[in-house]
Amino acid sequence: MNNQQQVTRPVFSVVAPVYNEEKLIEEFCHRTVATLEPLGEPFEIVLVNDGSRDRSLELMYALHLNDPRIKVVNFSRNFGHQLAITAGADHAGGDAVVVIDSDLQDPPEVIPELIAKWREGYQVVYAVREERQGETWFKTTTAALFYRLIDRITSVNIPSDAGDFRLMDRKVVNALGQIREHHRFMRGLSVWVGFKSTGVTYQRHARKAGTTKYPLRKMLKFALDGITSFSYLPLQLATYMGFIVAALSFIFILIVFALRLGNPTAEDAAFYGQASTLSIVLFIGAVQLISLGIIGEYVGRIYDEVKGRPLYIVAEALGFEEKEHTNVTG
Ligand code: UDP
Ligand code: MG
Numbered sequence: 515m516n517n518q519q520q521v522t523r524p525v526f527s528v529v530a531p532v533y534n535e536e537k538l539i540e541e542f543c544h545r546t547v548a549t550l551e552p553l554g555e556p557f558e559i560v561l562v563n564d565g566s567r568d569r570s571l572e573l574m575y576a577l578h579l580n581d582p583r584i585k586v587v588n589f590s591r592n593f594g595h596q597l598a599i600t601a602g603a604d605h606a607g608g609d610a611v612v613v614i615d616s617d618l619q620d621p622p623e624v625i626p627e628l629i630a631k632w633r634e635g636y637q638v639v640y641a642v643r644e645e646r647q648g649e650t651w652f653k654t655t656t657a658a659l660f661y662r663l664i665d666r667i668t669s670v671n672i673p674s675d676a677g678d679f680r681l682m683d684r685k686v687v688n689a690l691g692q693i694r695e696h697h698r699f700m701r702g703l704s705v706w707v708g709f710k711s712t713g714v715t716y717q718r719h720a721r722k723a724g725t726t727k728y729p730l731r732k733m734l735k736f737a738l739d740g741i742t743s744f745s746y747l748p749l750q751l752a753t754y755m756g757f758i759v760a761a762l763s764f765i766f767i768l769i770v771f772a773l774r775l776g777n778p779t780a781e782d783a784a785f786y787g788q789a790s791t792l793s794i795v796l797f798i799g800a801v802q803l804i805s806l807g808i809i810g811e812y813v814g815r816i817y818d819e820v821k822g823r824p825l826y827i828v829a830e831a832l833g834f835e836e837k838e839h840t841n842v843t844g
Contacts, residue, residue, distance in 0.1 A: 525609050526557040529602030530616040531595050536568040537723035538618055543577050543584055546622040559584045562602045565592030578832050585833030593826045596698045599678055601826050603687050612681045617721050620679040624716045628681035631712055637683035638704055638711035640676040648720020660737050668744035670705045696818045699740040742815055752805035
């Protein structure tokens, strides 16, 4: 493209994390450009390569050479979806920043609807999944349960059925830029920062090619990050359990005492038996281990924050002439 486009400051930035999406990245860029071009405003597409091991990066370079509005942030390794989004937003220069998956599950054609709401004055516009195609029963059910749980136990009202596909005003992006926590749950943080928000519904498609990069293990970690970064409830559960068990054992002692006083010679197996003693000890032991594990989840996260490592390392950033990214770390 010409130089004119290269130096114009973008009004819209589209941020897309890319992890092994060689089959889809070109189509994603073509469809996004085709959607944004008719709007007649300068735009940029910020592709964040999150340590892909396939040909994604090569294709991204080619896309950038062909159209300088397509910019590339290349991570030194895989840092994960949430950090890829963070880096993209950090590098984006637009007045409105749209975060979207690069696997075409979120159709780029919805972006103009988000922009229309932004023009009405909303600073965060969520794309809410009206229907999810091609997702397993397990994924949709666990997702629904998770959002209900997180809504109950946290003070942030994370819209259920909204993923990371959303538009954020420059002010929101700047506010998020100040949050440098490691275990970030972006969809919670973008609610936490406040601002005027609304939702736009869309149909979430099935993945067009490739497979999900969120196996069960990553989904669990993601869910735990969401809960631990917005709620202390799991930590308090140990206290609640402690009180409940203390109350029950007190009642139990009273019963044993009363029975013993009533019948001093009884040799009831229930009171002297090892089975009941053992099951109670095992139960309390299990509760204690679970509580320790929960504390461990928090301590590990505190440790990660205290180390103060950068959130991500950028190996190279292509196409960001205006904003000099001498600082390659986040
Ligand atoms: N992704 C990423 N890093 C990762 C995992 C995923 O950048 O470690 C990207 C991926 O390329 C995609 C988006 O994040 O654009 C969402 O991932 P995916 O489609 O695998 O998740 P799902 O839609 O199945 O929840
Ligand atoms: Mg996907």
